[in-house]
Amino acid sequence: MNAQPQERPACAVKNLDQRPDDLEQGPEAAARRPKSIAPEPDSIVRGPARSSGESTSPIQACEDHPTPAAAYTIAVRALCEFGARRGDLDLRFTPAPSAREGIAGHAWVRSQRGAGYQAEVALSGSFRHLRVRGRADGYDPARNRLEEIKTYRGDLRHMPENHRHLHWAQALTYAHLMCERQGLARIEVALVYFDIAARRETVLAETHEAAELRRRFEALCSSFLDWSEQELAHRARRDAALARLSFPYPGFREGQRPLAVAVYNAARAGLCLGAQAPTGIGKTIGTLFPLLKAAPAQGLDKIFFLTAKTPGRALALQALQRIEAAQDAPVLRVLELQARDKACEHPDKACHGESCPLAQGFYDRLPQARAQALQGTRLDRPALRAVAAQHQVCPYYLGQDLMRWCDVAVGDFNYYFDLHAPLYRLAQDYEWRVGVLVDEAHNLLERARGMYTAQLHRSQLAAARRAAPAAARRALDAVARRWNALCADQTEAYEARDELPAAFIAALQRAVGVLSDEQDANPRSADSALLRFYFDALHFLQLAELYDRAHSVWDVSLAAPGAAGTAARGQEGATVRGQSALCIRNLIPAPFLAERYAAAHTCTLFSATLTPWAYYADTLGLPAQAAWVDVASPFKAEQLQVRIARHISTRYRHRQASLAPVVELMAQQYRARPGNYLAFLSSFDYLGQLAGLFRQLHPDIPAWEQAPSMNEAERLAFLENFTDQGQGIGFAVLGGAFAEGVDLPGRRLIGAFIATLGLPQINPVNEEIMRRMDAAFGRGYDYAYLYPGLRKVVQAAGRIIRGHDDQGVLYLIDDRYDRAQVRGLLPPWWRVEPMQAPRAASENRARA
Template identity: 35%
Template sequence: MEELTASISVKALVQHTLMSGDIDDRYSGRSTALEGIRGHQQLQRARGQGYEAERRVAGTGRFAVCGDRVREGDDPGADERVVVVALNGRVDGVFADRSPVEMEEIKTLRGNPAMLPESHHKLHWGQLRIYAHLLLAEIDSDSIVLRLCYLNLDDGQEHTYETLASRASLHDFYIDTVARYCRQLVRLADWWALRDTTLGAPFPLGAFRPGQRALATTAWRTAIAGGEVVLQAPTGIGKTMGVLYPAVRALEGGHREKVFFLTAKTVGRQVAESALRDMQNVGMRLRSVTITAKEKVCFTGTACDPEVCQYARGYFDRRERAVREAFATDHLDREAIEQVARAHVVCPFELSLDAARAADVIICDYNYAFDPVVYLRRFFDADDSSPYVFLIDEVHNLVDRGREMFSAGLDKETFLEARRGAGPASRVGKLLMRANRWFLEFRKSLPDLAEQGIVTSGELPARFIARLRTFVSEAEEMLREGLDDDTQAALLPVYFDVVRFVRTAEAYDSATYVSIVEDRKRRFRARLFCVDPAPQLREGLARAAASVLFSATLFPKRYYERLLGVREDAQWYALASPFPSENLGVFLLPIQTTFRARERTASEVAGAIATFVRAKPGNHIVFFPSYAYLSLVAEHYAAESGEEVAHQTRHMDEEAREAWLARFQIGTRVTGFALMGGIFGEGIDLAGDRLVGVMVVGVGIPQPEVERDLTRDHFGEEGERFAYQYPGMQRVLQTAGRLIRTEADRGALCLVDARFTQPFYRELMPSSWAPKVVQPARFNEALYAFWRGATETSAASVASSAMTGRDAATAASGEGT
C-alpha cells in the first residue's frame, strides 16, 4: 500500500486525540493572543540564566497500521499500511544544563486555573509530555522534569505543577497518542480515496445556465491557486451550484482539505444543502455537515454543565462512536445530527463540530469563521496551515454582520432583572448588585451624560472593563461550585453578555471602534461599536487559503472594497446578466415617499399598486422600508382596490415563511406586502409565473440611529453614502432580484420614489436595466405597452446557449479556458 504521510503540530495532535470526559462551559478564562504573548515573555524573561525560551522540537515516526492495530516500525505486513507522522512544536522553555533537564509549558488565562475542567489539564499535560519525548530524542538523559505553569493575567500569580517523567514512560505515551491519530488518519484517507474517484461526476444540472460557466471557472481557479476573488453575478444564474461544484472538485488529490460554505440566512443554507444532494444524485460522494446554532439545537435549554445536562456529561467518551455512526449517511443536516445525538446521548451542537473534522463541506453561518468569540478554533487556531476554501454567500450582508459580530453592549437593567431572578440575598444576587453599582459609578464619571443623554468617545472605559473582568471571574467560580437551576438560568445570559463585552474590549482600537454610553428613558446602556469592520474581516479571511465571495449586488465597488477586508490583490469580476433585457420592464415612478411625505402620498402609492396589479393578472409583491409604512399603505390599498393582501408579519418563523411563499403559485393572483431587506427580500425563488411583478417603495435608506450617524462621521466625505445611501440601495437591488430567475422569465419592476430619477441612484442601477421614468397618470399606459410587447424567449435560443454535462465538467476543471 502507498505510504500515508501527515505533518501536524503537537498542540493539534493532543486536541485530536486526548479530549475525554465532560463538556463544561462554565469557565471561559481564555486570554487574547496578544495577552498570551506578553504573559509568556514576562515569565520567560524572569527565568534567568540557562533558560532557553521558545525551543523548537520535531520528530518523525513511522507506524504500521491495520484496522485498530498500530505498531511502531516501517516493515509492514501484507495487510498493514505505513503511516509517517511528522510532529513539530515549540517548547516555552528548557533548562538544558540542569540535571535532570527541566522543561516548562506556560499557559496564560484569566482566573484561577483550579477552575479549569479536568479535560483541559489533561490536554496541557499531554502536550508537555509529547514535547518532552521529542526533546529527549536530542539529548542524553533518562528522565526529565515537566513543569506546567499557569499565569493568571488578572492578578499576575503563577500556579506551578511539576512531575518527573522517565524516557520510557514518555515513549509509551507518545506511541499511544500517535497510534490514536494514525487510526483516525487511515480511516479519513480511505474516505478521501473513495471520494476522489467520484469527483469527476458530471455537472448536476446537466448544462450550465448562461453565465454560470464563467462563474465556475473563476471559482475553480481561485480554489486551486489560492487568494481571493469577489464575484458579482446576477440573481437566477445559479451562483451556489456555480461556485460549490468547482470548489469541491478542488478537494481531489488533497489540493484543499475542506470547503466552508458561509451564509447569513437559513435560505442560503437550504440552497447549499440542495446543491449537495444534486451532486450526490449524479454520483458524487461528499461528506457534509450543517452547523446549526447551539441555542436552536440544544435538547435541554440548560448550560453546558455536566452536573445538569446528560448530553454534556461524558460527551468526549462517546463522541468517536457517534461520529463514526453519523457518517453512515454522507450529508448531516440538522435533522440527521439531532437523530444521532439522541441515539448516543451526546450534545448535538458539539457532535456537529466534531463531525465537521471528518467532513469535506461544512455549511454554517458567517460567525463560525469571523466572530472573535465563537469562530471555530479547532480549525483556525491550529499551528499548521489552513488549507481551506471559503465560499461566502450573499457577501453584501457581511459588512453589517461584521459590525454586529465585532460589537458588544450591556444594559444595566439586565443586571437588575437577573438579580430579581436569582434572589437579592443570594451570592449571585449580591454580585449582580455590585455590578449595578459599577454602572452607577460609571455614569457619574460622565458629567455630560445627564444633559445630553448620550456620550460617545474613541477611548475604552478601562476602569469599567476591569470591573467587568472581576464579574466574569467571580461568576465562573460560582458556576463551577454549582448553582440551583433558577439561579443559574438568571446568571448565565448576563454572564455571556459580559464575556462578549470584555472580549470585544480586548480588540478595541480607536481607529475602528467608538464607545457609546446612553442614559435615556431610565435605561443606562454601554456599547462598544465597531464602526469599521474591515480589519477584523481581514483576519477572518486570512483563515482560508482561498476565498470566493459572491453576491448579486456589490454596487458600488469602492464601498465593498473598503469595508469587506479583502486583500489588495483580490480579483473582482462583474458578470453581465445572461437574461434578455427586453424581458424586464423597469419603471421609475416619481412619487414622494420620504418620511414626511408618506401620510400625504399614501393614497397615491396605493393607487399605483392597484394599477400595477391590474395591468398583468398574476402574483405581485410590494416591498416597503418599514412595517409602519407597509401598514399605512395597506389601509389605503384595501379601500382603493377592495382586495385582500398577503402581509408579511413580524417574527415569522420558518413554517410561517414557507406558508406565505406557498401562496404564490402558477395561476394564482396574490398581492403580497413585504419588508425590504427582510426574510422575503432575498434568497426566495419564485420562478416563471409564480411572480410577475415587483414594486419597491422608497430608496431603502435605513432609519437614523446613533451607530449609523457615527459611521457617517467616521468616513468623512463618503460618510452619508457609506452609512445610509449605499446600504439602502443594496436593499433595493436585492429586492428587485426576486423577479427574473430564469432566461424565460418576464416581469415588471417598479421603483416608487422621486429620488430614483436622480443621477446618483441611476448610476447604481445595473447596466442591464433600461429604466423608464413614468408619471403616475401614464403608468397604466406604460405597463400595458410593456406587457403587449414582451415576448417569450425561443426554445431554440435557450438550447443554443446551453452546455452539455461534459462541457460543464470541463469548465469546472478550468480546462479549455
C-alpha cells in the same frame, strides 16, 4: 450627493476570465461543451506550489519520510484531542481567555524565567509511519524541565478533571519528544497554570523516566494509527474523485460559466475574489463546483460554504448532493453546522454531566459516534441527530468534533468570521489550507459589525445585581458608580466619545473576576440574569482590548433626549440615569475580516449586489490584489418593465400624502394584469397604513401582510399565497425576510412595487457612521446611506425575474429614482422608463 465613484481597479491576475481546459473534466466534457466556447491555451496564472514540508492538515502525507511506507503527520494537540480526552462534556469552567490575553500570559511566564530558558521549542518524532510534531511552550535546560503553559480565569480548583487530563497528555507528549531529541534518560514535566487576572502561577511538576514517556507516546500513537490510515485513504479517494469531477448538468447556464471560471482561477492563483452575478443563474453550484474541482491540485484540506440565512444553507446542501449524485460514488463528507440552541436536545439542562445525560461520559462515547457518523458522507442535521441518539451523545458537540474530519462545512457567517469562530480557530490550530465561499456577501458588512460590537444595558446590570451574592453585589455597585459618572454630564440621547473610560473598564474587569470566582465556587446556583451579564461583560472587555477609533466607536446612549437630567434614586444606593447603554460599536469591520481572508488559500465573496465594488472592498477589508468579476445578466430588458413613479415622494415628511397615489398605482397595475405582486415598504408602520388604505379602497383585491417577528411557519404561510394560479398583493418590509433569498419563479410573482429608496434611518448612530466613513474613505453619505439603500432595492427587485421565460413589472416609487446617480446604481440590463406624472399630482408635488 457626490458623483459616482471611480471603481477600484480589477486585480492584476492575468487571464482570470479564461476557461481552463480541465474545469469540466473527463472525455465526455468536450462532447457536451458548447461549440461557441473553444478551448483556450493554459495561460492562467497558477497558485503557489505547495512544498512537501508545509503542514496544512492534522493528517498529511509526508513525502520526505525515509520509510518506504506512507508517513502521516499530525500536530501534538490534534493527537491528544483525538486519543486523550475522557469523561464528561463540561462547560462549567470559566471561558478561556482571549487570544491576546493568552499570548500576553505566556509572555509574562517566560519573562520570569532565567536567561537560558527556551520558548516555543519545535519538536517532532515518529512511531511506525506516524510523524508527530508541535511546539513546546518552554524548556529550562538548567533544570531539565519542560513546561506546558495554560492561561485561565477563575478558581483552578474547579477545573474539570478531563481538561487537566488533556493538558497532561500534551505536556507528556512534548516531554517524550524532548527526551528523544536531547537523548535524556529522564525529565521534569511541569504544567504551569497562569491566572491572567491575579498574575499568579500555579505549577504542577512531576519527574518522568524517558522509557515511561515512550510507552505513553506509543500507546497514544497506536490509538490513532488505524484512524490515520483510514483518513489518508479517504483523502486519496476524495482527491481522485474531485480530479475526475464533471459538471452535474448537460451544460452551464448563461452567466454561470464565467462565474465558475473566475472562482476556479482565483483558487489556482491563491486569490480573494469578489463576484457579482445576477440572481437566477445558479451561483451556489456555480461556485461550489469549480472550487471542488480546484481542491486536489491546490491541496485544499477543507471548503467552507458560509451563508447569512437558512435558505442559503439549504441550497448549498442541495447543490452538493447534486454534484455527488452525478459521480460514481459519494466521497465528500458534507457537514451542516447548526446553532447550539437549534441542535440542543435538552434546552432545559446545563452543558455538564451532572445535568445533561448527553454530556455525561460524552468523550468516552465520542469515538464510536464519530466512527459511525463518518461511515456516511452526508452529515446534515437529521444524520447527526440519528447517530447522536444511537450513542447517547450531544448532537451539537458531535458536529463540533466532526469539523476536524469533514471535507465541506456549510454554516453561518459567524463560524468563520466571528471573534471566536470555530472554523477559523481550527484552521489556524491545524494549519489547514482552506477555500472559503461567502454567499450573499452583501450581508457580511452588517453581520460583521454585529460580531465585533459589544453593548451593556443598565437594566442588565440591575438584574445581575439583584441576583448576585454579597461579594459580587459590591463589585457590581462599583461598576454602577462608574457608569453613573459616565452619564452624569451627558445631555444628548446619544454621544460618541474619543477614548474608552479606563476607570469603568477597570471596575468591570474586577467585577468579572469576582463573578468568575462565584461561578466556579457555586456552578449550579448561577442565576440566568447574572450569567448573561457575566458573558456580555466578558465580550465587552475582549472588544475593549481590540478597540481602535479607526474602525470602532465608543458611545453612550440614554433612554431619551434629556434623560440625563432626570435622575432617579434606586434601591442600589446609586443614581440610575435612565435606561442607558454603553457600547463599543464596530463601524468598519475591515481590519478584523482581513485576517480571515489572509488565513484562507482562496476566498470568494459573491452576490447579485456588490456594486459599487470599491464600497465593499473598503468596508469588508478585501486585499488590494483581490480579483473582481461582474457577470453580465442573462436576462433581457424586454423581460422586466421598470417604471419610475417620479410624481410621488416617499420621504418621511411626504409619507401621509403618498398613501393614496401609491394605492391607486398598485390597484391600476393589478387590474391591468391580475396576478401575484409584492409591495415593499420602508417600515412596518408605513406598511400598516398603506395596506389598511388599500383594503379599504379595494376590498376585492386579495392582500396579505408581513408581521414583525414572524416565525418560520408564519413566513412559510406568507409565501404559500404565491402560487401559479394565485392572485393578490403581499405587503412586506424592504430588507426583511421576503426581500432576498426568496425564489418565486414564473407566475408565482409577476411584479413588485418598491415605495422607498431603502435609505437607512437618519439617527445619531447612522450619522456617526457617515462621519467615520467620510473620514476613512471620503464618501460618507454614499457609504452610510445611498449604497446600503440601493442594495436592498436591487435585491428585492431580483425576486421578479428568476428564469429566461419570466416576465414582470417593477415600479420604483419615489422621485429620487430619476436622479442620474441613483439610476447609475441600478442593474445595467434594466430599461428604466419614467412615468408621466398626473397633472394634479405634479402641481401638489411642486407646492410640497
